[in-house]
Amino acid sequence: MKLSVIGCGYLGAVHAASMTSLGHDVVGIDVDESKIASLRAGRAPFFEPGLSAILESGLASGRLAFSTDIAEAADADVHFIAVGTPQRRGAYAADLTYVDAAVAALVPMLRPGVLVVGKSTVPIGTAAGLADQIRETGAELAWNPEFLREGFAVQDTVTPDRLVYGVPEGESGVAARATLDRVYRDAVAAGTPVVVTDYATAELVKVAANAFLATKISFINAMAEISEVVGADVTHLADAIGHDARIGRRFLNAGVGFGGGCLPKDIRAFVARAEELGRGESVAFLTQVDAINRRRRDRVVELALAAVGGEPHRARVAVLGLAFKPDSDDVRDSPALDVAVRLHGLGVDVVATDPEAVPNARRLHPQLSFTAAPEDALQGADAVVLVTEWPEYRALDPVIVGGLVRNRTIIDGRNVLDPAAWRAAGWTYRGMGRP
Ligand code: NAD
DSSP: OEEEEEOOSHHHHHHHHHHHHTTOEEEEEOSOHHHHHHHHTTOOSSOOTTHHHHHHHHHHHTOEEEESOGGGGTTOSEEEEOOOOOBOTTSSSBOOHHHHHHHHHHGGGOOTTOEEEEOSOOOTTHHHHHHHHHHTTTOEEEEOOOOOOTTSHHHHHHSOSOEEEEOOSSHHHHHHHHHHHHHTHHHHHTTOOEEEEOHHHHHHHHHHHHHHHHHHHHHHHHHHHHHHHHTOOHHHHHHHHHTSTTTOSTTOOOSSOOOSSSHHHHHHHHHHHHHHTTOGGGGTHHHHHHHHHHHHHHHHHHHHHHHTTTOGGGOEEEEEOOSSSTTOOOOTTOHHHHHHHHHHHTTOEEEEEOSSOHHHHHHHOTTSEEESOHHHHHTTOSEEEEOSOOHHHHTOOHHHHHTTOSSOEEEETTSOSOHHHHHHTTOEEEOSSOO
């Protein structure tokens, strides 16, 4: 099939290259010239395992192209909308400017038989609001939310754990489903569950999934707060309740909390939309989920200040990690970067490191000191703060690191180190919700 993907960021670039790997002809469109230049040259504009390989093979096959000119997408049978829906400035609601602009640019090119497929995460009611202008051209609209995880984005796109199609009622809905089944032919043939539903449910599925995941993380972080008061160990607690299959152990890791370009802004946009719909009380708990999450960042900053004897101006602190999670260079609303920035703001001499995210972090916060080499960050540090659980930080040897720092105090903001091993090597170890 001939596909276009409008918006080639974390979602769109992966989607475009993955669809080519499934055998389709794809053109990716973005308004960002440098991103398109990089993609055209076969260079992933961000760190995502496996993306460069499928980009290169897609470009070599001649079935993958990128352009800043939307006219290049004119002959596509299916147009995916993958533009950003960030938090609106000074509000909780989502900014739909980019979605509206993408649809406005597409409309003059649409013709009967074409399907526009929304993948961006949007407030409930967005698809219904866009459907009329698309239908006037004879084309149809479906909403097909995306569940990929950064760090596993290629795998999640090529072999998703479920497909959700929000389609209109009647014959046009049947046709839209058939088109999407052809796009995702391999996944459908492999027995991937397909949920076919209406627009509102498809939109709600995405924000509900993110709200649930955020709630699970904040739940265990709330237990960490209680554990800190009573001297309990939240990691044992998580293991114990996680053995209950109804609860499950995944996403029950207490730490500095969630971040990234999705969870925080999606739960806030959900609260804003529910309020507009007159059902604010139904998701008011998400405001607490958000607050618990933000308090965990305060806690790490507090522990770091205590570690340097309350004298930030005299202290040098090594911050290990800047990305919001490992295997990504994404620093959008990253707890790790936030901790680094706040410590710096308090007068601490912060030296921050990350295997992939230093360039993005530097662009946003040039006032910080960065290094790609963890040894340079650790050298002479009065305290060490681990805030992104990259495998190389989990594997640090407390004896070797002990030889680099000035003072052996580590704050394990992700609860990934073995406290006994670090204490045995002469360290003061502080975890999150652990004695
Ligand atoms: P992003 O900021 O990385 O990418 C968005 C891209 O859209 C940018 O490259 C931007 O230049 C481009 N763009 C903006 N306006 C445009 C226009 N009019 N025409 C063409 N391109 C335009 O964001 P992202 O992380 O890829 O997220 C995109 C959407 O996908 C959001 O709604 C997000 O919530 C959702 N989503 C993201 C993920 C993820 O892991 N990143 C997962 C699931 C869903």
